[in-house]
Amino acid sequence: MTSNTPKEHPVSNATATAETKRPTVRNPGEDLPNQPLPVMETRALNVFYGDFHAVHDVDLKFGRHEITALIGPSGCGKSTVLRCLNRMNDLVPSARVEGTVLYHDIDVYGPKVDPIEVRRHIGMVFQKANPFPKSIYDNVAYGPRVIGMKVDSMDDHVEQCLRSAALWDEVKDKLKESGYSLSGGQQQRLCIARAIATKPDIILMDEPCSALDPIATSAIEDLMLNLREEYTIIIVTHNMQQAARVSDRTAFFTARPDETTGNRTGLLVEFDKTSKIFGTPSDKRTEDYISGRFG
Ligand SMILES: Nc1ncnc2c1ncn2[C@@H]1O[C@H](COP(=O)(O)OP(=O)(O)OP(=O)(O)O)[C@@H](O)[C@H]1O
Numbered sequence: 499m500t501s502n503t504p505k506e507h508p509v510s511n512a513t514a515t516a517e518t519k520r521p522t523v524r525n526p527g528e529d530l531p532n533q534p535l536p537v538m539e540t541r542a543l544n545v546f547y548g549d550f551h552a553v554h555d556v557d558l559k560f561g562r563h564e565i566t567a568l569i570g571p572s573g574c575g576k577s578t579v580l581r582c583l584n585r586m587n588d589l590v591p592s593a594r595v596e597g598t599v600l601y602h603d604i605d606v607y608g609p610k611v612d613p614i615e616v617r618r619h620i621g622m623v624f625q626k627a628n629p630f631p632k633s634i635y636d637n638v639a640y641g642p643r644v645i646g647m648k649v650d651s652m653d654d655h656v657e658q659c660l661r662s663a664a665l666w667d668e669v670k671d672k673l674k675e676s677g678y679s680l681s682g683g684q685q686q687r688l689c690i691a692r693a694i695a696t697k698p699d700i701i702l703m704d705e706p707c708s709a710l711d712p713i714a715t716s717a718i719e720d721l722m723l724n725l726r727e728e729y730t731i732i733i734v735t736h737n738m739q740q741a742a743r744v745s746d747r748t749a750f751f752t753a754r755p756d757e758t759t760g761n762r763t764g765l766l767v768e769f770d771k772t773s774k775i776f777g778t779p780s781d782k783r784t785e786d787y788i789s790g791r792f793g
């Protein structure tokens with residue numbers, strides 16, 4: 499670990515969240531500054547898979563304690579952008595990232611930054627719930643144990659994470675049972691409990707509700723609004739009602755075909771408060787998409 503890594507940034511997660519924790523859950527978009535106070539930022543972000551230019555020049559700012567939704571038609575690069583934020587694209591051999599991704603003003607692609615450390619601060623929840631083949635308890639305790647996180651009592655920590663993920667009451671009597679024994683919606687909440695167990699600053703969610711029924715989806719949405727009090731959340735969703743229900747700001751992406759190759763490169767069309775994007779968007783392409791005329 500070097501002094502350039504996010505871990506040693508003065509705004510440590512624990513301190514920042516304790517200081518800025520709000521007593522009540524605000525409604526999406528309520529009390530929102532005009533511009534996000536960014537905890538994370540991309541500047542001229544371009545992503546390539548081999549020769550294929552997947553994402554072109556994305557400039558985005560993600561506000562602290564806000565939920566930012568990334569929306570747009572399939573293949574426009576939403577997951578690609580999301581994965582750049584915690585260097586998950588490092589795991590794709592053909593992927594190449596250009597431009598800058600800043601986390602608390604630190605370049606997460608800087609030469610001295612450890613991607614594992616980045617992922618500790620910027621956790622991820624995937625589309626398909628993917629619990630470890632372990633007990634419910636161990637799913638949550640695994641991360642803190644691996645990184646040697648100091649906790650007064652692991653039992654208390656596991657309980658706290660499961661409570662934060664709104665799962666405790668459903669699992670408190672079967673903590674030793676396999677994570678696989680839970681329903682899909684419960685598994686996704688277990689994955690959220692696992693993601694917050696290492697005390698990240700930011701949680702990335704890639705279509706976390708797409709495999710869930712409306713009741714489980716509603717539970718996760720309530721959970722997101724609660725988690726926003728302590729975390730910054732960036733969510734990819736195809737569900738525009740969901741983006742409108744939970745997010746403070748929305749980024750709309752589309753894909754533009756290259757005239758010669760026909761390859762479709764993703765680009766950011768518009769980024770604004772969610773109420774603006776879904777009310778009076780500035781760009782015709784956004785309007786067409788949210789009104790269902792495209793994509
Ligand atoms: N591992 C990969 N290797 C090569 N190309 C990829 C890879 N992952 C994504 N792509 C391509 O990059 C482009 C953007 O993909 P991405 O998955 O980011 O889109 P998306 O907006 O998340 O789509 P969806 O809504 O369908 O999930 C697509 O053309 C896709 O085929």
Ligand SMILES: [Mg+2]
Nearest residue numbers: 576577578734
């Ligand atoms: Mg995707």
